[in-house]
Amino acid sequence: MSTSVLFDHYGEPGTLYVKDEPVPRPGSGEVVVRYRAIGINPIDWKILRGDLRARVPMNLPGACLGVEAAGVVVAVGPGVRRFTVGDPVIRHGRPGTFRTHEAVPAAQEADQLTPQPGRFSAEQAAVLPVAAGTAYSALRQVGLRAGERLLVHGASGGTGLATVQLALLMGASEVVGTGxxxxxxxxxxxxxxxxxxxxxxxxxxxxxxxxxxxxxCAGGQQPTDMAVHAVKDPARRVTIADRRAHERGVPHLDHVPLELASTLDLIGHSPFALPVAARFPLSQAAAALALGLEGGVGGKIVLLPGE
Structure with missing residues (x-):
């Protein structure tokens, strides 16, 4: 059997419930992935509350959260050439990872599955896509170059921690982070x-x-005001957290294509890790989301489906 954490209507973490379902079978061009670790992100509770229903519509009832995870391919459908059974993979993109098994499109064009580098544990692989991928796109958008000094607002959150590390890998002379x-x-x-x-x-x-x-990476009046004060060129400012900041001169993030693959290429074998602040079994996803909503965790929150 496969276990999923679902919700039937928008609301708070208490609306989530656990359901056992048959393990899915892969269709043409799909693989089935057995998840070993699942990352939690602010987008999860924003989707659950209905804040993003216009941009990220969910198929209710029986919708599933989760936009990043790491696992192993356990079945391969007709026409799949990229992956074979036993391949470790990182799943990212559309919601649906709060479960033990998932059928996922495997084509390169779908950009939902990326081979997991052997240097990363399942936990580290699971928390990479949103934080590190978003950080990579942000740094590309502001055109960070070697020898430059970078200001990061909200540096102790998941994306902030990734931004600090990737900026230094890009050759930044100094990264100043608020926290x-x-x-x-x-x-x-x-x-x-x-x-x-x-x-x-x-x-x-x-x-x-x-x-x-x-x-x-924080959003709000002060980070926006400080970005405008500290960096004179609007093209060299970006926010990942405040869609209204563009009205005050701070453009919102545009994700680059093949974001995660490019991020992994940049990291290579260099030191890189995102702190995991809390771990919960999949069945306690509601408690994990509630902790994230409190804020100030200082690292990533991970769900562990178990065996």
């Missing part, structure tokens, strides 16, 4: 210069500047 004091040791350990957000942030940034580019 609460309790996360400063984590940011220093990754090579960033941490700075406390809140009152007086402008003065603190002025002492640390100048900056060539800015990536906002």
């Amino acid at each position: 609460s004091a309790r996360h400063h040791a984590l940011l220093r350990g990754l090579g960033a210069t941490p700075v406390e957000y809140g009152e007086g942030l402008r003065d603190r940034l002025d002492r640390l500047g100048p900056f060539h580019a800015s990536v906002d």
Whole structure:
């Protein structure tokens, strides 16, 4: 049997329920993946609450959250050439990973499955697509170059932590990241210069500047104002969190094609890891989402389907 975590109507994490279903069979051009780890992201609770129903419509009742996971191919449908049974893969893209098994299109054009590099554990592979992929696109959008100084707002969140590390891999001379004091040791350990957000942030940034580019992973009035203040060229600012910030001069993110594959190419064998702050069994997905909603976790949250 396959276990899924589903919801029948938009609402809070308590609306999720667990359902056992037959293991799916792959159709033409599909593979069935058995998930070993599943990443949780803010988009999950935004979808669940109905905040994104216009852009990410869900097939209710019986909809499934989850936009990233890592697992192993356990069955291959007719016409599949990219993968064979036993291949470790990373699944990313459309919602549907809050389950133990899933039938997934395997064509390159679908861009939903990427081979999992052997250097990553299932947990690390599962949390890469959203955080690291988004960070990669953001850094490409602002045109970060070697030797430049980058400002990252919300640096202690999943995407912020990825942005710090990828920027340094791209050759940034310094990455300054805003975050609460309790996360400063984590940011220093990754090579960033941490700075406390809140009152007086402008003065603190002025002492640390100048900056060539800015990536906002937090959203809100202060990150937007500070991005405009610290980086004069609008083309070198981006936000992943505030769709209204473009009205104030901070463009929203545009994802690049084959985002995850390009990110993995950049990482190669260089040191790179996203802290996992909490782990839950798949059956406790509601509790995992509730923790994420509280904020300030300081790393990724992972669901473990078990065997």
